[in-house]
Amino acid sequence: MAFPTPALACWAGRFTPQVNLAPAALRLEISGSLRLFGGLPALLRLVREDLAALDLRAQLAVAATPLAALWLARSGDDVICPDLAATRAALAAVPLTALQLAPPLARRIEGFGLRRIGELLALPRASLGARLGKPFVIDLARALGEIADPQTCFVFPEHFEQGLELPAPVAAAPVLLFAAHRLVAALAGWLAARNSAVREIEWLIDHGHGVITAVPLAFSAPVYSVERIERVLKERLDALSLSSPALALRLCARQAQPREARSHALFDGGGQRQEALAELMDRLAARLGPQAVQGLACHADHRPELASRAISGKPAARPAANPGAGSAPLRPLWLVDPPEALREVRGRPQCGGELALAAGPERIETGWWDGGDARRDYFIAIDGAGRWLWIFRDPRPPGGWFLHGVFA
């Protein structure tokens, strides 16, 4: 295993909140997680898949005590002892080198001609304590589960901030996705251990010489899964061009919020639909820019150009000024903004031929208080091609006819 880092401890939070970060090992207390993950084999399969995806090589062992797990992992890969009896049996075959004892102690034991823990345990325990020291005998008892062995747990920090150096400078932003995976996996583990979710994360791409590109990523709903975060990140990176090659990557999540209890709506696809929609909107905004994804809301203003507002992000559940059907005067679905000046022949407006006026005038006069003074006489007009248009005449000089909307 690569030297375990806090980032790796965070990743392990995916499986259990009780993680111990030892100098060359990571220990996970999984007895409380077995049921959640569907049993030991399923959990181990996930661990191996994750490690492969993180491009990490590790020797895995499962044992009933922390120390036994550490010794077994050092002695070889894939030693699985689900209970204490199996653990004691497996320990007997562990070579004493796996204990990584202090050299003087190791030499003394070697002098006895002992190779494996089993041979050591065959000797009377009292004489072992006299010859090899009390601490060593206590360690043996801990490994065998004869006395308790409490571990210090890794403390998942209040704010997530982890970084990594890239093995080689990266010039194309999409390539960063591979390196980013380790940090996203760490973030997801951190979120799982704290049972929380995030709506905003920030990537810092370090170009060296103190040049840093900040890439914030916002989600329309709190997220916590690796896949969900990476799908949005991918679109953002695809649309990003780097000013200079990236040397390091950092991921920060400052505002995590408690995860909401999942609604188990088995027969209602509504929740799933909402989730799929939220993800789509996040990906569209990540790739096209946040301004390219809009909602629409009414605004109480008589000037048509101000009565409609684009809102970024998710529209409020029920905007304040949302007139019900039929209560408002007829307005066109499309607004021509700014209004287009129309040609006039003998005082009659033209738009691809002479316009027939179907309804009007509707006088709109407002805005003198904020400088956006408007006085207009609106008509509904139909042109020779059968288009229904919304036009107005400015009664004040210099006057003129304008096209302001299209009834589609």
Next chain:
Amino acid sequence: MNPALAQVLERGDIRRGDAFAVAPAPTLASGFARLDAELPGGGWPRGALTELLAEHEGIGELGLLLPALAALTAAGQTVVLIAPPRAAHAPAWAAAGIRLEALRLVLPRRPRDALWAAVETLRCGGVAATLLWLDELFRRQLPANSLRRLQVAAGEGGGAAFCFRPAQLAAAASSAPLRLQLQPAGRQLRVQLLKRRGPPARQAILLDIARPADFSPRVSHVVAGAVLPDAADSRRRTRVAA
């Protein structure tokens, strides 16, 4: 009827022996009885691309969809507009019965992004209907395989998909299973089914769509002058063009 049973009967893969000879495709009532009678399955198709070829903008091309869209948004389902041709005017959409909080606008600037956004939106199971205006961004040079991609994406997502396209493309080959040509006809909208699954439609239908004024313009020269191609004829031409 028992609501659970009604739900079961609405499923596309459940067939009632007494009602249909074949299981109906999942459709969306258009709100126009005469149109529903002509559309396979009795409404706008879900999970398939529908091409709307309007002679001009402003002839009522959106009015044709508004009843269906209003019903969707009223049920809390989402409608997405991709690359709309002009600024959407919120009061008008609200007055047409669209719940604005269920409406999303996507405004890509580059054609490539527009096509990507269209495919992703169509594929998303959370979108009930998508309206697309792609030809303008592509300067009327939409890549040949685009409609095929959109059709496949609509099949994956299962929502309704309406692609507004210039009427000049009526004779061009298309992979959309449903194609409608729209022409103004006074207060009404003349709808010609150029292509549908099933027997070709022979006659155009006239629909009373909502108009902003109680006014009947002279039947415009476009409609009066041109002889409408009958569907079989346009199919023949399509084959020649293909």
